[in-house]
Amino acid sequence: MSADGCGAPAGGVSVSAATGTQAVVEGRVVHAGAPVATGYARLLGTGDEFVAEVPLGDDGGFRFFAAPGSWTLRVLAPGGLRAERSVEADYGHVTKVDVSL
Amino acid sequence: MSRSDVLVDADWAEAHIGAPGVVIVEVDEDTSAYDKGHIPTAIKLDWKKDLQDPVRRDFVDKTGFEALLSERGIANDDTVLLYGGNNNWFAAYAYWYFRLYGHDKTLLLDGGRKKWELDSRELSTDVPDRPKTSYVAKDQDSSLRALRDEVIAAIGKRNLVDVRSPDEYTGRLLAPAHLPQEQAQRGGHIPTAKNVPWSKAANEDGTFRSDDELTQLYQSEAGLDFGKDTIAYCRIGERSAHTWFVLHELLDQPNVKNYDGSWTEYGSLVGVPIEIGDGR
Numbered sequence: 001m002s003a004d005g006c007g008a009p010a011g012g013v014s015v016s017a018a019t020g021t022q023a024v025v026e027g028r029v030v031h032a033g034a035p036v037a038t039g040y041a042r043l044l045g046t047g048d049e050f051v052a053e054v055p056l057g058d059d060g061g062f063r064f065f066a067a068p069g070s071w072t073l074r075v076l077a078p079g080g081l082r083a084e085r086s087v088e089a090d091y092g093h094v095t096k097v098d099v100s101l
Numbered sequence: 102m103s104r105s106d107v108l109v110d111a112d113w114a115e116a117h118i119g120a121p122g123v124v125i126v127e128v129d130e131d132t133s134a135y136d137k138g139h140i141p142t143a144i145k146l147d148w149k150k151d152l153q154d155p156v157r158r159d160f161v162d163k164t165g166f167e168a169l170l171s172e173r174g175i176a177n178d179d180t181v182l183l184y185g186g187n188n189n190w191f192a193a194y195a196y197w198y199f200r201l202y203g204h205d206k207t208l209l210l211d212g213g214r215k216k217w218e219l220d221s222r223e224l225s226t227d228v229p230d231r232p233k234t235s236y237v238a239k240d241q242d243s244s245l246r247a248l249r250d251e252v253i254a255a256i257g258k259r260n261l262v263d264v265r266s267p268d269e270y271t272g273r274l275l276a277p278a279h280l281p282q283e284q285a286q287r288g289g290h291i292p293t294a295k296n297v298p299w300s301k302a303a304n305e306d307g308t309f310r311s312d313d314e315l316t317q318l319y320q321s322e323a324g325l326d327f328g329k330d331t332i333a334y335c336r337i338g339e340r341s342a343h344t345w346f347v348l349h350e351l352l353d354q355p356n357v358k359n360y361d362g363s364w365t366e367y368g369s370l371v372g373v374p375i376e377i378g379d380g381r
Contacts, residue, residue: 005149006337007130007187008279038218042305043278050300051266052278055134055186055215064278067268076305078221 011057012064023089026063027097029075035060036101039077048072075099104312107196107350110211111220114182118142124175124231127214128185128195138224140184140217144173144231148191148339152198158362160241166202167238174231177204184210184217187339188307190299194342196350197359201246203239209346215307245349247332247358249366252291253373260331261294262323264344265364269336270296272377275368276336286368289377291334296379297323299340302347315347330356334363 012026025043029036041062042053051071054062064071066089073085081101089095117123118141125143127135135145146152151169154161161169175181181199185192192213199207210217218224247255255261268274272288290296301318302310309315319325331348333341338361349357360367367373 005130006277006280006335006339007148007191008277009131010134012279040215040219045266045268049267050298051268053188054279065276065280066278067273076219078219 008052008054010055011059011061012054021091023066023068023091024063024094025066025071025073025087025089025097026061026094027073027099029056029060029062029077029083029099029101031077031081031101036075036077036081039075039081042074042076044072044074046070073097073099075101077101102350102353104351107208107346108211108309109182109208110308111217111222114140114184114210114217115222117182122178123180123182125182125184126173126175126195128183128191129187129214130191131186134186134214136226138226141223141225141227142229143184143225144229146173146195148194152195158366160198160201163202163238163240167236170236170238171234174234175236176234177236178206180206180208182208182210184213186214188215188300188303188343189213190339190343193346194339194361197245197342197345201241203242209350212304212306212308219306244356245345245358247334247360249360249362249370251358252332252334252360252362252367255330255332256291256374257293258329260325260329261291262319262325262331262333262341262344262348263290263294263296264299264333264335264341265290265296266298266300267296267379269364270294270298271379286365287375288368289375290364291367292374292376294334294376295323295325297325297344299335299343302344309347309351312351315352319348319352327354330358332358332360334360334367336364337361338363 043051130148183192333344335341345359
């Protein structure tokens with residue numbers, strides 16, 4: 001996946017595509033001990049404003065390239081499963097957020 | 102056009118799996134999702150490989166579109182039901198594209214792949230083998246597509262709708278936050294453009310909001326003058342195809358164009374005006 005398009009690949013773009021100047025938010029989603037491979041992670045900004053969404057990867061993984069500041073991560077999965085976490089991002093850091101549904 | 106003419110729900114799609122004269126098409130930029138499982142009988146279109154010219158930054162031309170649809174087994178009188186990931190961005194783009202080349206019987210699946218998955222509906226890995234057709238396209242309908250000079254001339258005169266996220270609109274981000282942020286272009290937006298992120302037109306499950314909610318959003322909240330012509334843009338034209346679909350197809354606004362050059366073109370032009378910040 002290149003940055004030529006706008007699509008969100010499952011699990012998010014490989015972190016190797018990023019540089020130290022990125023503010024990365026990434027993690028994995030699990031349910032009953034197993035990765036959630038079908039589901040979506042949404043990044044929300046101030047006032048719950050939608051910013052981005054990726055389908056979860058086969059390992060339940062997701063990754064965003066944010067800007068420094070506070071964000072909300074929301075996870076949706078089949079069966080009405082959902083979760084929400086507050087995250088802080090900063091340039092040069094990979095903020096890890098693991099979510100158990 | 103009205104909602105019932107252009108938008109169908111997952112129950113309708115499920116009832117028309119394998120129906121004669123209905124071709125279900127999954128469209129995305131990353132077609133690995135299709136390969137892992139798709140709506141039964143669906144074929145795939147790759148937003149980039151199939152729909153973009155491999156050399157110039159433009160669509161495939163009329164001849165190329167005819168060859169593509171003929172090869173995929175889509176006939177002129179088929180009803181084409183489009184759906185995809187990314188909240189139907191690329192499916193909405195393909196819908197706009199099919200309309201540009203005059204395919205009238207085109208539908209969009211409300212909620213796309215996401216709603217289908219969240220509903221736990223059936224996905225198949227079988228790839229259908231459709232017999233080839235001899236598809237004949239119409240000339241491109243220029244009333245649906247804006248090019249850069251028209252966009253520059255529209256500043257302060259027509260409605261310009263920037264459908265990117267507020268952070269992209271203000272110049273804080275140069276791309277959606279699921280992508281790395283290095284881009285050789287300036288941040289900001291076209292002066293006088295209103296920021297109505299595409300996501301405000303969609304529910305969390307990817308379905309479109311009601312017509313009343315959408316009218317409220319664009320007319321009352323964003324202050325769009327429905328008496329004026331409108332141009333929608335984003336970064337490369339697929340999110341704005343989603344908004345074009347809302348304004349032109351669901352809300353039946355007559356003169357709405359999608360500027361598919363969008364910010365990757367405008368934000369790289371020399372000498373054009375750019376506004377940064379919240380634009381208010």
